[in-house]
Every structure is written in structure tokens, then in C-alpha cells.
Amino acid sequence: MYSYLSMMISICLLFILSLVDVSSNLLLPEYEHCDAPLGMESGSITDNDLTASSTHDVSNVGPQMARVRTEIEGGAWCPDKPIGVNSYEYLEIELRQLFFIKAVETQGRFGNGQGKEYAEYYQIQYQRDNKSSDWITYHSKTTNKTIINGNINTYLPEKRLLSSSILAKRIRIVPYSQRWRTVCMRVELYGCPYYGGVISYKTSPTQDKDNTYDGGIGKLVDGIIGDVDNSWLSWNKSPVSIEFQFDMSRHFKTIHIYTMNNKYESIKIKFDDNPSIKHHISSIESSLSTVFVDTIQLINYGNMFIGKRVEILFEFNIALFVTEITFDNEPVILINTTLEINNTTNCPIVLNNDSTNESTSLTIFTFEWLTILIGSILSFCLILLLIFGFYRFRRHRRRHSHHRLRQNRNLYYKSSQMTTTTSGSCVSTSSEHDGSTLPMNKNNHLFTPNNYDDVTSEQQSMGSYIYPITSTTSLLQTSPPSSLFKSEQYAVIDGNYSLSTYKQWSTNNTFHYASSDIGQIDKICHNQRISLFNCVLPQESISSKYNHHSSTKYPANVDKTKLIVSRKISETKNGEIYCGKYFIDNESKCVLIKIVKTNLINISRQTFLTELEILSHLNHINLACLYAVQLDLLYLVQEHSQFGTLQDYFHQISNQQTNDSTFQKMNIYFAYQLANALQYLSHLNLIHCDIATRNCLFYSDYTIKLTDCAMALSQYEHEYWLTTNGQLIPLRWIAPEALTTSPTIKSDVYSFAVTLWELWSRCSCLPYISLTNEELYQRIILRQLENKDDISFNLSLPPDCPKEIYDLLCECWHIDGTKRPNIADIALYFRRHIDSSRLNTVSS
Numbered sequence: 001m002y003s004y005l006s007m008m009i010s011i012c013l014l015f016i017l018s019l020v021d022v023s024s025n026l027l028l029p030e031y032e033h034c035d036a037p038l039g040m041e042s043g044s045i046t047d048n049d050l051t052a053s054s055t056h057d058v059s060n061v062g063p064q065m066a067r068v069r070t071e072i073e074g075g076a077w078c079p080d081k082p083i084g085v086n087s088y089e090y091l092e093i094e095l096r097q098l099f100f101i102k103a104v105e106t107q108g109r110f111g112n113g114q115g116k117e118y119a120e121y122y123q124i125q126y127q128r129d130n131k132s133s134d135w136i137t138y139h140s141k142t143t144n145k146t147i148i149n150g151n152i153n154t155y156l157p158e159k160r161l162l163s164s165s166i167l168a169k170r171i172r173i174v175p176y177s178q179r180w181r182t183v184c185m186r187v188e189l190y191g192c193p194y195y196g197g198v199i200s201y202k203t204s205p206t207q208d209k210d211n212t213y214d215g216g217i218g219k220l221v222d223g224i225i226g227d228v229d230n231s232w233l234s235w236n237k238s239p240v241s242i243e244f245q246f247d248m249s250r251h252f253k254t255i256h257i258y259t260m261n262n263k264y265e266s267i268k269i270k271f272d273d274n275p276s277i278k279h280h281i282s283s284i285e286s287s288l289s290t291v292f293v294d295t296i297q298l299i300n301y302g303n304m305f306i307g308k309r310v311e312i313l314f315e316f317n318i319a320l321f322v323t324e325i326t327f328d329n330e331p332v333i334l335i336n337t338t339l340e341i342n343n344t345t346n347c348p349i350v351l352n353n354d355s356t357n358e359s360t361s362l363t364i365f366t367f368e369w370l371t372i373l374i375g376s377i378l379s380f381c382l383i384l385l386l387i388f389g390f391y392r393f394r395r396h397r398r399r400h401s402h403h404r405l406r407q408n409r410n411l412y413y414k415s416s417q418m419t420t421t422t423s424g425s426c427v428s429t430s431s432e433h434d435g436s437t438l439p440m441n442k443n444n445h446l447f448t449p450n451n452y453d454d455v456t457s458e459q460q461s462m463g464s465y466i467y468p469i470t471s472t473t474s475l476l477q478t479s480p481p482s483s484l485f486k487s488e489q490y491a492v493i494d495g496n497y498s499l500s501t502y503k504q505w506s507t508n509n510t511f512h513y514a515s516s517d518i519g520q521i522d523k524i525c526h527n528q529r530i531s532l533f534n535c536v537l538p539q540e541s542i543s544s545k546y547n548h549h550s551s552t553k554y555p556a557n558v559d560k561t562k563l564i565v566s567r568k569i570s571e572t573k574n575g576e577i578y579c580g581k582y583f584i585d586n587e588s589k590c591v592l593i594k595i596v597k598t599n600l601i602n603i604s605r606q607t608f609l610t611e612l613e614i615l616s617h618l619n620h621i622n623l624a625c626l627y628a629v630q631l632d633l634l635y636l637v638q639e640h641s642q643f644g645t646l647q648d649y650f651h652q653i654s655n656q657q658t659n660d661s662t663f664q665k666m667n668i669y670f671a672y673q674l675a676n677a678l679q680y681l682s683h684l685n686l687i688h689c690d691i692a693t694r695n696c697l698f699y700s701d702y703t704i705k706l707t708d709c710a711m712a713l714s715q716y717e718h719e720y721w722l723t724t725n726g727q728l729i730p731l732r733w734i735a736p737e738a739l740t741t742s743p744t745i746k747s748d749v750y751s752f753a754v755t756l757w758e759l760w761s762r763c764s765c766l767p768y769i770s771l772t773n774e775e776l777y778q779r780i781i782l783r784q785l786e787n788k789d790d791i792s793f794n795l796s797l798p799p800d801c802p803k804e805i806y807d808l809l810c811e812c813w814h815i816d817g818t819k820r821p822n823i824a825d826i827a828l829y830f831r832r833h834i835d836s837s838r839l840n841t842v843s844s
Contacts, residue, residue: 030223049093050064052077052090053088069186074184076115079183093173093187098128098167100194101167102161106187107155107158108185118150118184124173128167129200216245220322239315241311249306250330254296254297258326260292269310270311271305306332564581565580569714576597577595590641592640593638594636594638601633622676622703624697624707627639640707644698645695670696672831674752690730691706691754732776757798
């Protein structure tokens with residue numbers, strides 16, 4: 001009798017719903033404008049994010065050509081085999097975070113009028129979780145079919161709205177045909193990011209079937225509320241359990257439950273395997289048309305609720321109708337004493353300072369017993385380490401008591417762990433890189449003629465130097481679409497070294513020089529403590545260059561919704577460094593996120609601001625830029641490169657045959673760019689002190705940008721000499737005077753020459769590889785004390801290095817810094833080499 005009454009009441013409620021005007025249907029506010037293009041046409045979805053099952057010719061009709069309304073090379077992606085009923089070829093798009101997909105647009109291969117291929121039909125497959133999970137095939141909730149109509153010709157794009165949104169991190173477009181035919185496609189996706197983090201849910205059996213449920217997501221997570229036709233799930237048997245699974249650990253603050261006006265008795269909420277909390281409903285807090293919202297403020301229940309799984313148990317009398325459940329939450333990366341460290345490739349790092357009552361960015365969850373245990377173990381290990389270190393120190397001091405460098409007798413070093421040989425042969429050093437395929441021109445022509453008609457004769461007569469900022473036909477040809485600019489742009493440095501712009505140079509293209517480590521590092525090359533930013537050292541007072549009394553314009557504040565963290569790559573006693581992505585104008589940028597540890601924020605604040613003021617004034621095309629900062633929590637987002645460094649690049653091509661002319665022109669272009677960056681720093685009386693290929697970011701168009709991140713990265717630790725008091729010294733690159741007195745601008749010239757020696761040695765071995773660190777240190781100090789310009793101490797001539805270039809390197813290694821050439825003259829020297837290469841290309 002009771003079940004019969006419940007059924008009758010449910011039928012009556014559904015009947016009432018059917019009488020309501022459909023105009024009452026609502027979208028959640030964050031999804032009202034969820035129809036923006038996701039970046040296939042604009043390039044925000046990069047070439048590295050596009051793969052395919054096969055392609056007829058990867059350089060001509062590969063997946064990177066599948067951009068709607070864009071004519072690149074062959075004009076579209078074309079699979080290698082014809083498409084039929086039983087074929088399976090696909091274009092895969094990596095979105096790197098969860099998106100709601102509302103529509104898909106396709107287009108055939110126009111190919112400037114030469115193309116004849118297009119897809120009449122296609123299917124959509126998608127993934128929400130990791131790459132090992134099963135692919136889900138989209139089906140229309142109105143027709144229950146998986147086949148979607150495509151194009152009718154090669155040139156008209158067709159945009160298809162999806163009957164139900166797809167929540168996905170990865171998309172496959174699968175062309176389909178009822179008869180065998182050749183197919184080519186261009187694609188665009190439309191939708192918006194989803195920050196809720198839900199990747200699946202499961203419920204108790206419902207009265208009516210959810211025709212949008214794909215095995216993980218359905219009506220409860222579609223952003224639609226109050227749709228009388230199909231957005232309600234109903235139950236008539238209490239209790240009802242709904243379990244949500246999230247992509248990562250999250251800190252939950254509020255739960256919003258959208259129901260009809262039926263007052264369920266209570267709700268039990270359970271986070272992971274923790275004890276559940278019980279919420280008693282007193283009154284519906286707010287309503288949207290016929291939909292009522294119960295907002296559960298979790299802060300009222302005392303504890304901080306963390307988890308990857310949330311289970312909600314409803315208890316009610318008659319019937320329950322739910323249309324949507326949303327969670328206000330923040331992703332959490334658990335650090336130090338946490339239960340786990342999240343290594344998801346695309347996890348937004350939330351650094352929130354909206355309220356003093358909220359937790360700081362990277363929430364550290366400690367458990368008392370775990371803290372005591374770990375602290376005890378670390379203390380015991382530290383005591384043993386101190387005893388061992390003191391014992392080694394005493395032995396080392398007695399062994400070297402006869403050391404003839406008396407003024408340095410109190411400095412004791414320990415050698416970095418590095419493989420060396422006594423025969424002087426090069427030992428190849430490897431470095432990690434992302435393995436990305438770098439574009440190379442088929443004909444090995446690196447330099448092409450450029451038109452200088454837009455440079456005035458007045459500027460040329462002043463001896464101005466010209467270098468390309470961005471161009472589709474730059475000095476170094478690359479495979480498109482490495483640049484989306486339509487015309488040449490140049491920046492001009494005049495005879496007074498004042499930086500000006502020529503033609504149209506966007507204000508967004510501002511380069512702020514940033515540093516590597518967060519925390520204090522003793523640099524022996526400058527007899528003082530350099531903290532937080534150890535990349536640039538003022539040679540003298542720079543008040544003549546900067547007006548410190550004027551208001552400093554810092555980079556923009558970090559937009560936490562655009563920041564994605566990949567993993568932690570380094571940690572010092574004062575800070576941590578993460579790698580990730582930062583979205584600027586819908587374009588994903590590879591970045592390093594450098595964070596001052598929470599307990600040092602107050603101590604480090606003034607140093608952070610002082611050095612940030614200097615960095616915010618720096619602006620050069622060959623210096624890594626500072627994208628954004630956070631002044632309350634003291635962290636910054638700094639430019640990095642997905643291709644790694646110059647050293648990574650040379651290691652990657654070490655097994656490839658390179659034309660000698662191409663190799664020489666490439667190195668000259670690298671040398672010119674590096675000299676340009678140092679010329680800019682020297683004009684501001686700033687010294688770098690760590691110039692090497694490991695500190696030159698490499699980009700696919702052969703641009704390099706000087707940075708100072710290597711010192712903080714473990715993969716380069718064998719290239720530094722670690723002293724017993726924690727100093728890191730780039731001993732094999734450093735100028736002699738930087739060890740004994742203090743560095744000058746000419747010290748960077750010395751290191752610049754060692755870096756060029758690396759280039760022409762193809763980064764195959766470390767400088768002075770036959771000497772240990774102690775032996776090299778003694779020879780440098782002895783040579784400096786004797787003030788003897790010993791030519792035999794110079795690095796040997798690399799096999800592929802021209803004699804003219806090597807002579808320049810030897811001049812830069814002069815023991816007397818004042819006799820080394822000026823960096824401005826060096827930049828001009830390589831500029832003329834580039835001009836000469838162009839003239840030879842034109843004449844041939």
C-alpha cells in the first residue's frame with residue numbers, strides 16, 4: 001500500500017513538471033556562455049597536443065594541419081588509409097584539463113582549391129581520466145545514434161551542436177563513411193573549462209532512465225537545471241546514495257543541491273573513508289523558478305574536508321527529485337608531510353589569498369604522530385651527518401695544511417660527483433628533456449634573405465643593429481605554424497643602446513628577466529649574499545638607470561584559474577620550484593612556478609620586493625620573461641621552454657647528421673642572440689655570473705632566451721661545485737677574478753666564451769673535463785695570483801670551430817679582464833657574420 005502511494009505521488013509530480021513552461025529551464029551561471037572556441041584555429045591547442053592514428057604525409061597533411069579555417073601546408077589532416085564502415089582512424093586532441101564540449105565544427109581539405117576530400121560523417125570519442133581508461137563514444141540523447149553529420153564539400157565548415165555536453169580531457173574525432181573513400185578533416189571544438197573536478201558518479205537505481213549517462217557522467221553534472229523534459233533524476237525508495245569521484249584530492253567548502261520542493265529529512269556526507277557528517281534540512285535557502293537550492297556550508301561542521309571521493313546519502317519520506325549537484329572546492333597538492341604528492345599533468349595549483357581566514361596556497365596537512373616520527377628520524381640522521389662531516393673536515397684540513405694558497409686556506413670544498421678522465425677525453429653528459437620533435441628545414445637552409453627596406457637610412461648610418469623579433473620568415477626557417485604573425489617585425493638598438501621599437505610591437509610582448517632559485521644562495525662570484533633571485537647582480541648603484549622613487553609597475557597578478565602545475569622539480573631550504581602551464585590570451589605557456597616557503601614569507605618579503613623591482617624593469621627579446629607574480633604569498637610564474645635548453649637540444653641531435661654549413665650558421669645565430677642579451681644587461685651594469693648552455697632556453701624557431709634556472713635544477717648539479725657551506729659555483733665557466741675578488745661586466749664575457757666553446761663542441765663534454773674540481777680551482781687561483789696569461793690553460797680548439805671564432809674565444813679568456821673585448825663589439829661581430837651569410841645566399 002505504501003509503495004503504491006509513493007508511486008502515485010511520483011507520477012503526479014512528474015505530471016506537474018510537464019505543465020511547467022520550458023522557458024524556466026536554466027543554466028548554471030558559469031555555463032551560460034559555454035560556447036567559446038577552444039583553440040584549434042587560434043593555435044592555443046598546440047601542435048604537441050595533436051596526434052593521429054595515421055597520416056598520409058606527416059609534414060604535409062599531419063594532425064597539426066587539422067585547424068579549421070586555416071590553410072597550412074596540405075590544408076588538413078588526412079589519414080593514411082581510406083575510410084569505410086569498419087575502418088578506425090582518428091584525430092586525437094589533448095585538452096590537458098577537463099572541458100565541457102558543447103559543439104564540434106568540421107571542415108574538409110580545400111587546399112587552395114586543389115583539395116577534394118572531406119568527411120560526410122564522423123563519431124566522437126573521449127576520455128575524462130588518465131590515458132589508460134576506456135574511450136567513451138558519444139551518442140545523441142535525442143536519436144541515440146553515434147554517427148554525426150559532417151560536411152558536404154571541402155570549403156564550408158559545419159558546426160554541430162551536441163544534444164548533451166561532453167565532459168572530457170581528451171577528444172578523438174573518428175571519420176566515418178558508408179562506402180570506401182579518402183577523407184581529410186579540419187576541426188574546432190567549442191565549450192568552456194570545467195573546474196568542479198568530478199570525473200564520474202554512480203547512484204542508487206532511479207525510477208527513470210538517464211539517457212545522458214555515459215557510464216560516469218549524466219544529468220547531475222551537466223550544468224543544466226530545471227529542464228522539465230530530461231534533467232531530473234527521481235527516486236521513491238529511501239535512502240538514496242550518490243557517490244562522486246574527483247580527478248584529484250580537493251578541499252571542499254560548499255555543496256549545492258538543486259531539488260524540487262520536497263523536504264528530505266537529512267543528508268549524510270562522507271569524504272573518502274572518513275566519518276560522515278549529518279546535515280539536517282531546516283528550510284530551502286534559495287530557489288530558481290521551480291528549482292530549489294540547498295546550500296551546505298561545510299565550514300559550519302568544524303573540520304577541513306579533503307578527499308577524492310564524496311558520498312551523499314539522502315533520507316526522505318516519499319520521493320526525491322534532483323537535477324544538479326555542484327561542489328565549491330579547490331585542488332590540493334599535498335606537500336612534505338602529506339599523504340600523497342599529486343603528479344597529474346594538468347592540476348590547477350590554487351594559491352588563494354582572498355581571506356585571511358582561508359588556508360594558504362599549497363595546504364600542508366600534518367598529522368601529529370607522523371610529524372613526531374619523521375622529525376625524530378631526521379634529527380637522528382642530521383646528528384650522524386654532522387659527526388661524519390666534522391670527521392671529514394678534520395682529515396681534509398690536515399691533508400692540505402701545506403696548501404700554498406694561504407689566503408684561501410679556510411675554504412674547503414667537496415667535489416661534485418662527476419665522471420672525469422685523466423686523459424682529457426670528453427665524457428658525454430646527458431640531460432633530461434621532453435623529447436619533443438624539433439622542426440628542421442628539409443634543405444638545411446637556416447638563413448634566408450630579409451628585406452630591410454623598412455629600416456631607415458638614418459638608423460643604418462648610426463650603426464644600429466637589427467634583429468628579428470617574430471616572423472614567419474625569420475632568419476631561421478621552421479615548419480609552420482611556428483609563428484602566426486603575418487609580417488616582419490624588428491626591434492632596433494641605436495648607438496646609445498636605448499631600446500626602442502620599430503613597426504608595431506604589442507605591449508603584451510614585454511620581457512622581464514627573472515631568476516632561478518627561491519631562497520638565499522652564497523655566490524662566491526660576488527662577495528655577498530644573494531637571496532630569492534640570484535640571476536643578476538648590480539655592478540654598481542643602478543639609480544642612474546632606474547628611478548626607484550617612481551612607482552614600479554610589477555607584472556600582472558597570478559590568475560589562479562589559468563595556472564596548471566605538472567610536478568615539483570626542485571626544492572631548496574627556502575623555496576620550491578614547480579613546472580607547469582600558464583594561459584595567456586588563451587595560449588598555453590610553459591612556465592616555472594617559484595614559491596617562497598610559508599614560514600619564510602615575512603622574513604623574505606622585503607628582499608623579494610627589492611629584487612622584483614629590478615627584474616620588472618628588464619625588457620629584452622633574448623631574456624626569459626616574468627609572466628605574473630603574487631605579492632601576498634610571494635611566488636612568481638616565469639617563462640620556460642617546452643623544448644628545454646640549448647644543452648638539451650644538442651644532446652637531442654647528437655645522433656643526427658648535420659650539414660657543416662648549417663651547424664656553423666646555427667651556432668653563429670645562437671652566439672649573436674646571447675651576445676645581444678649580455679649587451680643589454682651590461683648597459684644596465686648588471687652581471688649574470690652563470691652563463692652556460694644550460695641557462696639558455698631553446699625554442700622551435702631557434703630563438704634562445706637567457707635565464708638562470710639551472711642552478712636550482714638537480715639535472716645540472718654535476719656542472720656545479722658544491723662547497724661545504726652550501727655555495728654552488730659554476731667553476732668550469734667562471735672568470736678567475738670572480739673567485740678571488742669580485743666579478744665585473746668582463747667576467748660575463750669570459751663565461752660567454754666558454755658557452756660558445758660548448759656550442760662548437762656540440763655540448764658533448766664539460767669544460768676542463770680532464771681536471772677534477774679541486775685541481776681546476778688550484779690552477780685558476782695560481783694563474784690569477786701570478787697574473788700570467790698562460791695560453792696552455794685555454795680550452796682546446798673544438799674540431800668544428802673556425803680558427804677565427806676560436807681566436808675570439810681566446811681573447812675573451814684573457815687573464816686581465818680589461819683586455820677582453822667589449823660585449824657590444826662581440827654582438828656586432830656576429831651580426832656581420834649573419835649579414836654576410838645572407839649576402840652569400842642572395843648571390844648564390
